[in-house]
Amino acid sequence: MTYIDQLKRESQLKKTPKRIISLVPSQTELLVDLGLESAIVGVTKFCVHPKHLRMSKAVVGGTKQINIDKIIALQPDIILCNKEENTKEIIDSLKEIAPIHISDIYNLEDCYELIHMYGKMFNIERTTSTLIKNLQLEREAFKQKFQNTEKLKVAYFIWKQPWMVAASNNFIDVMINEAGFENGFKAQKRYPEIDIESSELNEIDAIFLSSEPFPFKAEHVLEFQKKFPEKTVKIVDGELFSWYGSRLLKSYQYFKTLHPST
Template sequence: MKVVSLVPSITEALFDLGLTENEVVGRTKFCIHPEEMVKNVPVIGGTKNINIDKIKALQPDIILANKEENVKEQVEALMDDFKVIVTNVENIEDNYYLLKNLGKIFNLEEKAQHFNLKIYEILNQTKINSAIKVAYLIWKNPYMTVGSDTFIHKILFEIGFENIFKDKTRYPQIIVEDLAEAEIIMLSSEPFPFKEKHIEELKEFYPEKKIMIVDGEAFSWYGTHIAKCGDYFKEMIAEIDFLNTNLH
């Protein structure tokens, strides 16, 4: 079965479940994991600007898309000629069914279940000691954060953080003053590549706050990715718990 994936985290999941570059025949330029496998798969554009002619030339049996990552009109144009499955992953339950369905489609149900159990195990074992108010920034100029109907918010919640923008939806624009309530400000490594200098900029406003760069993939990549983030989450939480004990 020939598959084109228009979603980076789904491309990673397909390879994790056991598909090879003989089956995954097309990907976006943002599909970067697993590196040694994806380098052999033809690129069909970006997530928001796919090359429909290139996809047609590959003649896939299935195209995997995502409601948030891909452009509706482009996906609909592909539906005329191909079987397109549009995913929508907003929480851990959605993610469970995404993997379950991928397992069903490719006869890899046992492997999918293994990843699902691993994800639940990581999220159940990884909790901070007491709820901490956080702001999670994904963009700069303007600053943008995450509302309650996002996958990132759900991961923060699962680990025990309280998103100070939980009354907002999607990815609202904010100003520095809006961050006053946060005990910790998280700067995501993607889509905007926050660096140390951006921590310094925010420290001018909030010298007393903990401001940290976090691995954006660990919070925003659904599919199988969280199953590999156990150590990362544990280390991050240990650092935060240590700080918290010393702060209070």
């Protein structure tokens, strides 16, 4: 059987994979929610959902560094990766071990496509179709309620020293808009460094400090609030803005809490 991943790479599989290694936390959670937990043999140290998984599965490293010997010993049928989260060096080092499926997510259609691909590859198309339908229903319900809401302009910080924000051409930017806000840095690309002393933040209505990858805390909220007393400053759940897959089912309910009218 031939399968195509999101980089248009072909993978040859003789049978439905029964031994899966996932090097992407959001995809690991997706596998579990699709009923494939028993087929997972290896995960990363960042695969924190569900919490018990790292106790029952082999931890083969992180998303940027892996233990090749552990992966070889696990004899995987397939290894699941992501273009942004895993390095080219990692993917190249795995090519001789097992077929590799690489995701590349920029928008919701990419998310649906990945879930659909997993449905075909793991022979669970009814389950994946149901998940996609439920995600679309959650999205539509949110849009119906907030479609006429004025969009506040936000700065979404992902890092400190240097200060970095999510700009355009990434999944977080899509989810900022999905949440009913406007990205104040949409004119820039990817994850630019910014100077918080500059005038760039003058037109911003709200400052979102993501809980990941930098672990912003209450002290950072106070730091920003002191500098920008007229702006709303809050810590937001980074997983619900950046994790694609089944976690999206929780995103739209969470987004409701970010609007003052709810």
